[in-house]
Amino acid sequence: MAQEIELKFIVNQDGVETLRSHLNTLPAEHVAATPLLNIYYETDDNWLRQHDMGLRIRGNEGRYEMTLKVAGRVVGGLHQRPEYNVELSQPELDLARFPAEVWPQGELPADLAARVKPLFSTDFSREKWLVDVGQSRIEIALDRGEVKAGEFQEPVCELELELLSGETQDVLKLARQLVNLDVLRQGSLSKAARGYHLAQGNEPRQLKPLTILRLPPKASVEQGFEAALEMALAHWQHHEELWVRGNAAAKAGVQDAMSLIRHTLTLFGGIVPRKASARLRDLLTLSEATLASDVSAETAASSTPLSLAKLVLTEWLIARGWQPFLDAKAQAKFADSFKRYGDIALSRHAAELRKTFAYPLGDSYADQLPRLGRDIDSVMLLAGYYDTVVAEAWLENWQGLKHAIKTRQHIEIEHFRNEALAMKPFWLHSGKQ
Secondary structure, eight states: OEEEEEEEEEEOGGGHHHHHHHHTTSSOEEEEEEEEEEEEEEOTTOHHHHTTOEEEEEEETTEEEEEEEOOOEEETTEEEEEEEEEEESSSOOOGGGSOGGGSTTSSOOTTHHHHOEEEEEEEEEEEEEEEEETTEEEEEEEEEEEEEETTEEEEEEEEEEEEEESOHHHHHHHHHHHGGGSOEEEOOOOHHHHHHHHHTTOOOOOOOOOOOOOOOTTOBHHHHHHHHHHHHHHHHHHHHHHHHTTOGGGHHHHHHHHHHHHHHHHHTTTTSOGGGGHHHHHHHHHHHHHHHSSOOHHHHHTSHHHHHHHHHHHHHHHHTTTGGGOOHHHHHHHHSBHHHHHHHHHHHHHHHHHHHTSSOOGGGGGGGHHHHHHHHHHHHHHOTTSOHHHHHHHHHHHHHHHHHHHTTOHHHHHHHHHHHHHOOOOSSSSSOO
8 A cells, every 4th residue: 555645736828938948947757748648537426536545446557456535634735545456467457456455344245346447547648756755755747638528528727746755844935835826726636537528427616605514523633623624625626627627616715715714814813823824814815916906817817926825725735834832831722622612713703793793883894804704614613413403494594794895785783693693602602591
């Protein structure tokens, strides 16, 4: 078994030669482009996908390899997944050659080999540069081609940084250098993910609302902090992908994600000092300025501020970059119950909302939008241990007030303000339960 650690980027089609020219200046071992054909397999009921597994055969100039990827972690565009590779003499599956422990029940399901069949393929050329960064050996792969499933297909133009040996931090260090070229955007959608989407009919990808953060039982405050930032990053990348694909409304989702990152840092600001996130917040400011300018989705998404902001956040999450800034008191707070922390914070944010909107504000409602947005996001991050229907009902009136203020619907403003103020708390330790 190998532990695959790679960072994926989408390359701006107009910037391919700029990227290649830069890579050719690196002290690297260059490997000319070679064709790769990958066939991915699945059952009719998506058994592999349901178990977070991916199965493929890769062919390269008469040599074949069977690969099984199993559940791992994806943060931003950094993929960390165990994978099992078996060399084949011909492009035919032989699932019995994988070790038994890779399967969910500790053995190969009896009928799986008969059920799997080709689902989609990726056909591309791969050009490689092997570089040494720090104490690490890294493979830089530029892939250009297409992914195909039945009648559907879409182009592939990707850069992958794969850690062959050494430390993950060196992959991120190299990535920080490359994103300054303004031709890369960190991508969370792998070729396989796009292939599955095509195979399922290539339905238009949909906008997603921000939802209440759900956490496992007995999660710590630190786990809640991490989960909130990961949710914001995933929301950013999902809507950035839609925006680049032509959905202009998705730009707002990118902006909402940036706000959620800021609101998360504020929510946990009593534990994580501002100096720990200074670089990230500076990059968010530059990214917000980029989005406020008259710039195309493709240009914005591959611009240095946005690319670096996502990369710095990814690195922060992978390395827990806040830890060196925490004293013993902060460490103890982070180890405490997120549920307990959430109850106290919910009461604080509700009190702030009630105080701010206790009386009509006339022409001053817009001045309170930043505060309102922050409190709404904070409640969404804190309410996951309570009944979703009840929590969402409490939030809906405040969200309605926010929308009415933005759209200047004066009658609706007063309606939602009154309805929101009349809602009873849904959390414990509120003083009213």
